[in-house]
Every structure is written in structure tokens, then in C-alpha cells.
Amino acid sequence: MKTTRNTAAKTAVLEIFGKSKTALSHTEIQKELNDLCDRVTTYRILDRLVNDDIVHKIVNLDGTVKYAKCHHHAQRVHIHNHAHFSCEKCLEVTCLENVKPSYILPHNYKVNDINFTLSGLCPKCFNSNI
Amino acid sequence: MKTTRNTAAKTAVLEIFGKSKTALSHTEIQKELNDLCDRVTTYRILDRLVNDDIVHKIVNLDGTVKYAKCHHHAQRVHIHNHAHFSCEKCLEVTCLENVKPSYILPHNYKVNDINFTLSGLCPKCFNSNI
């Protein structure tokens, strides 16, 4: 059985996620880490966190990838079916944990994963835009 | 006013889209073109087609980008709110034009674009998997 270790870098990454209210890209995390570790290491840490269901990966409409901490540890079936909102102005990506899409699929499709990302103006930018 | 021109490369790209039932990546299109034009040109053609609402861009869960022809020319409000299905086995991405997600959003969010992609097994692979 493969055991997972707590390293300085991993701890630092988790701390960054803890502080952040928005999803973060690899580059943002790397910057925040102030090059505490190599960028390859950061990639590998993120991979592990995703694999361990501690963090989930969000692919934006523009193709950029961000990561956010999971807030549903107790769930059995682990599927990230909540919506994500990507603001075109401030470029922040946030989880909308309570927004879940409902849809009707034709027969014989088996869904394993979902990406539901909305793009537009977040409340902050929406209001400052009036 | 900027006018758009019909070039050999653009015509060829449109022909490829016409023949294909699935969404295509830049690389796939380039291969299909048999290097009729430079890959940069293909990128620019795709950009223009997306801008002219002739083609829409689909970002997959794994971050790969594909393009598909639009089938709703008559619509006024042009938003690609239908689902896309990405098969984990055959790697094909298809439009599910009739599958549209319904969801309830908190106030003060303005949605301009949607990415709703489902990943799993398509009917073809689902059946051959039994």
C-alpha cells in the first residue's frame, strides 16, 4: 500500500488553499509558494491532492486550469457536480457548491465526471459595472 | 467594417467540419488538411470561425480543446448551452444538442457563456464494454 507523506511543500500548498476563497492555478500557487519548491514538485503535489480527493481540478472555458479545495469530505460517491463561476473581469474562479445542474441524458451514456462552468460577471464585478 | 474572405484553407476546414460527426481538435484538423496550410493559419481560421459563430469551442475535462460546427444559425441569442459528451475510451467528443442543463443561480451573477461537458462512456463504447 502506498503511503502518503507530509512534506513542507505539501503543507504549504494546503495552507494556501485554506486561505484562498477562489480556485487557484498552478502558477498562482507557485508564486504564492515563493518558489519554496520546484514547479515540477508543485505539479506533482497537485496531482496527488486531486487523486486523494482533497482538491478538485476545474477547467475553465478559456482552457486555463485551476484547483480548489473540496468541501464534501463525508460524501461517498465523489463527483464534483457543482457549478463553477469564472468571472470575465476579475478572472476569479469560484465554486458554487449549491448550484447543481439537472439534465436528461439519452440512454446508454455512462457519466463518470462533470464539468459545469459558467462564465460572465461575478456579483462583485456586476455591481461595480452599473 | 472588416470583411471576411473565402480562402482555400478556410473552405477546406469547413469541408472537414461538414464531414465530421464529432468535435475536432486543432491537431486533428491540421492532419486532415494534410498541411495544406501552416498550423498557425489553422489556428487563425478557427479563431475567425468561432468569432463568426460558425464553430464553437469546447474545452474538455482534461483541458484539451475541440471545435464543432454550430447547428443553430437561426438563433438570435447565441449561447452554446447544450451539453458535450467526452468519451474516456474512444476519446471522441460529441455535441448533445438536445441536452441542456437547468440550474438556479444566486442573484447578481451575469452569465455570458457556458461549458457543460460530461465525461464517461459513450453508447458505442458502453455497449462494447459489457
Next chain:
DNA sequence: AATATTAACGCAACAATGTTGCAATTGATT
């Protein structure tokens, strides 16, 4: 506390994807 095991790391090198500037080409208009 010392040692062993191996997960995790750093570094270098590579690969894929996408972008930009600029001179040359070519489609459309007059």
C-alpha cells in the same frame, strides 16, 4: 537513537499547444 525503506524532490530535458510580429501573398472591390 540508528537504520532501512521508499515517497517525494530537484534538475534537466522534452513535448504539446498556442501566440506574436512582419513581410509576402491573394481575395474581393472599384
Next chain:
DNA sequence: AATCAATTGCAACATTGTTGCGTTAATATT
């Protein structure tokens, strides 16, 4: 046919992510 500017090719670059391998260090074992 001449003109205008949209489009192209090419070279160069940027970003993002991956891989191999020798080294380091976290955890378990003695």
C-alpha cells in the same frame, strides 16, 4: 488591371505540463 486590406507563411517565443533519474528526507522498523 489596379487597389486595399484580409489572410498567409515563417520564425521565434511563451506557457503549460510531462518524464527520467539520481538525490533527499519522511516515516517505519529495529
